[in-house]
Amino acid sequence: MAHRVFPREEYLLKGHVACPGCGAAVMLRHVLKALGPNTYLVIPACCTSVIAGPHPRSAFRVPVLHIAFAASAAAASGMIEALEKLGKPANVVVWAGDGGTVDIGLQALSGAAERGHNIIYICYDNEAYMNTGIQKSGSTPHGAWTTTTPSGNPGFKKDLPGIMVSHRVPYVATLSPAYPNDTFAKLRKAASMRGGLKYLHALTPCPPGWRYDPSLTIELSRLAVETGMWVLYEVENGVFRLTGPSRALLEKGKRKPVAEYLKLQGRFRHLSPEDVERIQRMVDENWERIAEMLKEGGEHSSEQG
Amino acid sequence: MSRSAGVEKILARPTVGAVLSGGWRAERPVVDASKCKLCGVCWLFCPDAAVEVSEAGVVIDYDFCKGCGICARECPFKAITMVSER
Ligand SMILES: Cc1ncc(C[n+]2csc(CCOP(=O)(O)OP(=O)(O)O)c2C)c(N)n1
Ligand code: SF4
Ligand code: SF4
Ligand code: SF4
Numbered sequence: 001m002a003h004r005v006f007p008r009e010e011y012l013l014k015g016h017v018a019c020p021g022c023g024a025a026v027m028l029r030h031v032l033k034a035l036g037p038n039t040y041l042v043i044p045a046c047c048t049s050v051i052a053g054p055h056p057r058s059a060f061r062v063p064v065l066h067i068a069f070a071a072s073a074a075a076a077s078g079m080i081e082a083l084e085k086l087g088k089p090a091n092v093v094v095w096a097g098d099g100g101t102v103d104i105g106l107q108a109l110s111g112a113a114e115r116g117h118n119i120i121y122i123c124y125d126n127e128a129y130m131n132t133g134i135q136k137s138g139s140t141p142h143g144a145w146t147t148t149t150p151s152g153n154p155g156f157k158k159d160l161p162g163i164m165v166s167h168r169v170p171y172v173a174t175l176s177p178a179y180p181n182d183t184f185a186k187l188r189k190a191a192s193m194r195g196g197l198k199y200l201h202a203l204t205p206c207p208p209g210w211r212y213d214p215s216l217t218i219e220l221s222r223l224a225v226e227t228g229m230w231v232l233y234e235v236e237n238g239v240f241r242l243t244g245p246s247r248a249l250l251e252k253g254k255r256k257p258v259a260e261y262l263k264l265q266g267r268f269r270h271l272s273p274e275d276v277e278r279i280q281r282m283v284d285e286n287w288e289r290i291a292e293m294l295k296e297g298g299e300h301s302s303e304q305g
Numbered sequence: 306m307s308r309s310a311g312v313e314k315i316l317a318r319p320t321v322g323a324v325l326s327g328g329w330r331a332e333r334p335v336v337d338a339s340k341c342k343l344c345g346v347c348w349l350f351c352p353d354a355a356v357e358v359s360e361a362g363v364v365i366d367y368d369f370c371k372g373c374g375i376c377a378r379e380c381p382f383k384a385i386t387m388v389s390e391r
Contacts, residue, residue: 002346002348006349012354014354014366014368015369016323016326018352020329020371025353026352052317056317058323059323060319180349214373215373215378
């Protein structure tokens, strides 16, 4: 009875202008339900700047500051400090695309993390610059077609959650629109933690950009996790933990073949069997690293008794 | 302190129905009430907040539903069918 478990209030109102089946819209709906009305959004140029609809109407039931591309984390830093001086504690949340996060917004994000402002930063990752027509970003996966990588991306997806863990912020976590329980637990934890930047990174399928039928958005989000291409985890004060369905996927045999995820998307249609095998190897190696990390973490905590 | 008239003018306001997005639809989701178990999954995954679930049943707001078909695909009881608008 999902409608009894999750808040019924809507903060992303019907009549917004995201494309049919937009994964980012599902994710934002869940995020705002989890955070509630005492939330301020800071949004750089991206699809979501447009999703609000034609001015002076806004499909957001929370205040939004639309801000220049490179400045979101800096603007949010100022906003949280001002609200705290005014004695009005609130969730100040950056909601930015992958281009606006892993490329253009990275220095402001790094600075805000270093200064330890009490903000939540959420990157919704549709793996390209979608609003301007599907250009490759630093978050586009290896092999994917975009309009600027017409024969497939020769580069590799930047591990931004990993970069944020290296900043030693108190909380880093990954999200998926297919797993709202996981989303609600993580958002509520992030909102309750003070004294530092909380970084969350969501994989949000995009029908026109990934070239698939819009009805498949949740199915693809789920397959990304079940194949192990997208890992649900959290790192709380430096301690790594798998979450949700990813907890059961350490063993290779438990994961679906990556081909099941790739074959549904036109952006991977040109891949040869060898390309698919290479991507499968990359995913398996990532899971081996995760297993190592969990082992070290386990040994470390048992040493400490 | 009162806000200046200028600020009032440039602020956007929360609006249900910023655009009538139902006009974008090529296929409409139709619920078969005899199969629906009121589980709320369609409500949970609709990107457009166009589904309402109550004891009386599932109601889809066709003024705003964009016809993406997520609800039909995700319904665990196959209670929703996509029907062409043409
Ligand atoms: C300084 C600046 N450069 C370029 C643009 C044009 N622009 C608007 S949205 C966008 C793409 C943003 O991509 P991403 O952050 O990945 O978000 P998405 O559109 O995928 O949601 C670009 C390049 C801009 N608005 N401002
Ligand atoms: S281009 Fe993709 S991310 Fe942007 S609104 Fe459309 S579906 Fe959503
Ligand atoms: S998902 Fe299907 S069974 Fe569940 S409430 Fe919606 S129509 Fe009814
Ligand atoms: S077709 Fe898409 S927009 Fe329409 S009710 Fe179903 S999930 Fe919502």
